[in-house]
Structure formats: C-alpha cells, structure tokens
Amino acid sequence: MRFGVQCSNCFETHPTSSLQDIKREILVTQVELQALTLSKIRHRCTQESNRFFSRQDYDPWFCYELFRRAILQRDDRAWDAIYAQYEPLVSHWVAHHAAFAGSGEEDQFFMNRAFEKMWVGITPEKFEMFPDLKSLLRYLQMCVHSVMVDFVRQKEYRLVLEPMEDLSYQLHGEETAVEDQIAYHGSRKELWDWLKQQLNHEKETAVVYGMFVLALKPRDMLAQYPGVFEDVKDVYRVKENLVARLRRSDEFRQFWDDA
C-alpha cells in the first residue's frame, strides 16, 4: 500500500516524490477543496475517515479542509462537523487516558473541554504550524491530555487546601497572633514575588520552592537539592526559622486580612 497526496481531482492518489511536489500538489488540492460546499467536505471527510479506520488508502485533505474553515474562517458549522466527526475518537482517547478511570467523571466532560482547548489554542495565526491532518489530530490528543492534567492538578490542589479548611474550623475556637487573621486577600503572585525578595540564602530559597511550591517532603528535599542541606533536620530548621521570621513581619501580615 502506498500513500501519497491527492491530485487535482481529489480522487486519484499519486505516490509522493519530493517535498516540492508535495507542496505543489497540496496547494492545488487545497484551492479546489476550498471551492467545495461545507456539506460536501463534511461528507467526504466522513467517508475518508472510514477508509482510514478500516486501514485503507485514504485522502486526509477533506478533513483538513474542515479544520481550515473552522480555524481560519472561524466557521461554527465547520466546528460542529469536526465535533460530530471526531467525537467517538476523542471519547476513546479520553477513556484511554491513565487519569480517566479514577476521575469519577463522564468522558463527555473531558471531551468537551478538549475540543474547547483546541478551539482556543489554535488561533488563525498558529494554523500554519499544522501542515496536515495528522498534526491537527496530534494537537487534539495533546488537548485531551491537557484537560486530564488540569483535572488532576485541581484534585491535588484541593488536597493541599484540605488542611487549611481544618485550620479555618479550628480558628473559630482559638485566639492566636497572626494565625487567626490569615484569610488571604492578596494575589498569589504578589505574595510569591514578595517572598522571593525575603529569602536570605540558598537554603531558604530551596525550602520555599521545594516545600511550598513543589510540596516536597523534607526527605525528598535532600534528593531534589543535593549538597544544599546537611540532613532532614537541617531542612526543618531552615523552614522553622524562615516561618518564624515571616510571622514577625508586618509586611507579611499585610498580605492577609481579617477573615
């Protein structure tokens, strides 16, 4: 079986010879494809996809033309056609992802977000980075992974927040100095930028980044920053000193407000 690009009537397949020939023929093909109605393109995309899935010689340019119209012309009907055509495939990709099984969500949930990511991600300016259908579908696969990662990140972030919720509950019954006023009202970035300026040495930088940003355990810190800390106790000591200093800082207090 040989694969090649379509000639101008879009029905014959020629074996490819050189990159220039490919580009020339693609150009001819695309010009003619652009003259076809959306419904014709859509129909042929379905036909050619079926040929692809049954592993026969196929022509990818009809489906590519759907993407071109959807992205370059922002044609909603072309997007609808893409969604209809690729929904089963994307659903399959979602189900195939390692994070899906334990997510507790329907595949439709992730599938819709993957298509949204693609819609937002491929602007008309970026479209030239996608020379063929394969590259577009690869991007769509990447979007599936991306929405799964977003979901996992949110889940992990909720786990990080859990102790804070417990803390909030405890604080209603206790009076402490700073800790009873630490409902945060600033932006995370402001706090991060300020904090970076307060760090006195490499160990403190490593502690803040390793323990708060990367959420590493003290023992993992030794592996992450080899040669920086003497031992696990050293990690704890640096952290406690830093937190104690922050606790006394008026500027630090200003990042928080009354609950």
Added chain:
Amino acid sequence: MEQISTQLAAQLYRIDCPASEDLGEYHLKMLSGEQAQGIRQHVSICPHCSWELAQLEAYLTDLAPEITFSNREKIHILVAKLIPRGLDASFSPAPFPAFALRGEADSEPLMYEVDDYQLNLEIQDDPMKPGHKSILGLLVGGGGSVFEAQLRQNGRSLQQTTIDDIGNFVFTGVQPGTYDLILSQHVTEIHVQAFQI
C-alpha cells in the same frame, strides 16, 4: 507556625508551573525559542511538570497509530468480500458443534472470503446479556497462524480476542449496530467492513 506553613503551601503550590497546554505545545515544539527555554528550565527542576511531560509523551506515543499508519504500509491488508447467499455451497467449513449448543442464530451466517481465507460469522442473541448479541466466528485457511480478532466501531476497538487453534472466536455482549472486524497476524490483516448486527 504550622498554620502559616499550611497557608503558604496552599497559596504557593505549583505557582510557577506552566499551564498544561503550554507544556503540551512545548512537547509538540510549537513554542518560540524563549518560551521553550523557560519551560525547559522549569521542567528540569519541577518533578510534577517533568512527570506530566513524560506522561504526555507516553500517551501520544501510545495513540500515534490511531492517526497514522506508520509502519503499517508493510502489512498486507485483505478486504474480505461477502459471498451472496446461495453461492456459498463451495464454502463448507467444518461444522460448528460449539455454536449449535449456544442457541439459535438470528439469521443465515455471513460468509466471507478473500485469497485463501474463508470466514463465517454467525450472530446470535447473547443469553447472558438480554438485548445484546454474540458473534461467533470461524476462520478457515489460516494455515496454523495465530490470528487476533478485533471488533471495531467508528474507528474504536471495542473487543479483542485470540482466534483458537481451529479458527474459532467469539465476541459477546455486542449491541446491535454496524461493526468492522479485523483479523490480524504478523503481516496480514483481513478486514470485514461494515457488517450489521
């Protein structure tokens, strides 16, 4: 003290990690040199992003065959043709003793042939799953090769099984619809396209 630590962890957790789609575009080499350099540096110190990137790479590699044939051009693909009813007298495979015990077939078996291969598909109600069907298959002419049978729909692989030594295979719990079947061994694939259940 512990409370401040908790607060800081909550506020700073993965604060400078790139968005997942930026990581993806980095992997696909779509970012400018400067953007790519920033992410490269970040990934080198962030185990979370490093893991997500490795996971993406594995995921895309795993799914690659679904958007490209890659080395499949070497595979000899045979498209099986349905033998019209009444013309299949020459195809008299070994009887189906096992099938006979499983219940009544919905209709006449579907007979296919291509090259030296002959395939019989019998559709029956699935006694274990009301409203569903079983597909009982017999492949003749394999010459002892081990074939895998894959039931597909809309490009998705739904079920997969190994064809036994005498050519039998079964798919159960199949909903009514239109399916494709691919019987494959090392360098040969037999395709049965768009058959109705």
